[in-house]
Amino acid sequence: MAVTLSITPTRFIASSGKLDSQRRYIRKDATAPDLKFVMGKNMDVAGGGLRYVNPNGTNVDDGSYNGSFSGTAGVGVKV
Amino acid sequence: MSGFSASNSRIRVVETVNSIDETVFDTNDDMPHIIGTAYVQNTTVDFNNLTETRAYIGQECVGEVIETWTFTFTPGFFTYSRTTLSGTYNSPSYYPSYTSGSYTPGTWQQTTTYNPSTYERDPVTYSFDPCSYTVASYLYNVDAEETSTVVNIANLPSDEDGNTVDVDFVIVQATGSRTTNGKDPRFDQALPSAVPVKTFSFQGSILLESSGKANGDSWLRRIMSVYPSGGKLKLKIQESAGQLTRGANDQAFPHIAESRSTYNFNFKVFFGRFKS
Numbered sequence: 001m002a003v004t005l006s007i008t009p010t011r012f013i014a015s016s017g018k019l020d021s022q023r024r025y026i027r028k029d030a031t032a033p034d035l036k037f038v039m040g041k042n043m044d045v046a047g048g049g050l051r052y053v054n055p056n057g058t059n060v061d062d063g064s065y066n067g068s069f070s071g072t073a074g075v076g077v078k079v
Numbered sequence: 080m081s082g083f084s085a086s087n088s089r090i091r092v093v094e095t096v097n098s099i100d101e102t103v104f105d106t107n108d109d110m111p112h113i114i115g116t117a118y119v120q121n122t123t124v125d126f127n128n129l130t131e132t133r134a135y136i137g138q139e140c141v142g143e144v145i146e147t148w149t150f151t152f153t154p155g156f157f158t159y160s161r162t163t164l165s166g167t168y169n170s171p172s173y174y175p176s177y178t179s180g181s182y183t184p185g186t187w188q189q190t191t192t193y194n195p196s197t198y199e200r201d202p203v204t205y206s207f208d209p210c211s212y213t214v215a216s217y218l219y220n221v222d223a224e225e226t227s228t229v230v231n232i233a234n235l236p237s238d239e240d241g242n243t244v245d246v247d248f249v250i251v252q253a254t255g256s257r258t259t260n261g262k263d264p265r266f267d268q269a270l271p272s273a274v275p276v277k278t279f280s281f282q283g284s285i286l287l288e289s290s291g292k293a294n295g296d297s298w299l300r301r302i303m304s305v306y307p308s309g310g311k312l313k314l315k316i317q318e319s320a321g322q323l324t325r326g327a328n329d330q331a332f333p334h335i336a337e338s339r340s341t342y343n344f345n346f347k348v349f350f351g352r353f354k355s
Contacts, residue, residue, distance in 0.1 A: 007083060010095075012081060012083040012092050019092065019104060021081050021092045021093070022103075024103055025103055027102075028110070037247075037248045037351075038248065039247065040308075041306045041315065044317070045300040045302055046319050047321050048223070048296075048320055048321025048322075049319065050289070050297060050302070062297045064298065064321060071283075075247070075353065
């Protein structure tokens with residue numbers, strides 16, 4: 001039978017385990033993110049080349065790219 | 080100590096690990112969550128054929144083997160020969176009476192022979208002329224071009240009042256395949272495609288095709304991007320081709336007319352927010 005709510009000294013479980021203190025729920029965290037969510041377009045092409053915008057917002061060009069696209073950094077989340 | 084607290088519209092769950100409390104859930108944090116899903120079926124991504132231009136670069140020499148001979152002409156001439164006919168002496172007659180003799184003088188006869196002229200060809204000689212004549216020469220280039228198409232493929236989620244809800248991020252789960260295998264204009268082979276054969280997920284943009292020059296520099300990129308903008312989910316299709324010069328004069332790109340690629344995708348799109 002599913003547990004609606006369980007509270008013990010070492011663990012909290014609610015809604016049949018949908019909320020569980022032993023799981024890691026990702027949260028927005030700008031200071032020490034574990035990973036980043038890309039927020040939009042993060043590649044562009046020009047001059048036969050490619051610009052890739054890293055999740056941290058830095059541009060990586062392939063040497064042929066001659067455009068001016070500026071993507072945005074992803075949003076950091078913490079696990 | 081691990082615990083749960085609920086107060087002032089805040090729910091917080093803490094897990095204690097090695098005597099350190101770690102927040103695992105806190106409604107005061109911005110927590111990513113999915114607020115809506117959209118299914119977009121049979122989306123076509125089409126990249127047209129590349130084009131080429133022929134540029135006049137000047138006259139080019141064409142070599143040729145030259146055959147040479149001369150003639151020796153010997154004009155005709157006459158030759159003559161004469162035949163002398165001796166005179167004849169008629170002896171006198173002594174009987175019945177003396178009569179004097181007579182002399183028939185000699186004569187000559189000339190024969191004229193004409194030797195006709197001759198026209199004799201000397202042995203043929205051969206030589207090579209590296210620029211016997213010139214022809215117009217051309218250089219072919221794949222045209223540089225930048226193409227971009229943006230289409231709306233879905234509406235963003237709306238609230239119970241029908242108002243569009245802004246989303247913070249989009250996660251796309253895609254399945255699809257290339258339905259037209261565009262060829263590299265130089266070679267009888269398809270452009271490399273980066274699309275997996277199975278379902279794949281991406282955020283933002285994805286590289287579909289690319290090609291490089293002989294030295295490795297990129298000259299062709301084809302990408303697509305899926306992102307929210309202006310209350311719509313957009314699909315942006317982009318192609319960038321740098322000028323590509325043919326390695327030899329007077330030779331067109333043999334597969335330029337087969338460089339079109341098309342894809343068909345099904346998207347399952349997850350719209351996410353950090354705040355409710």
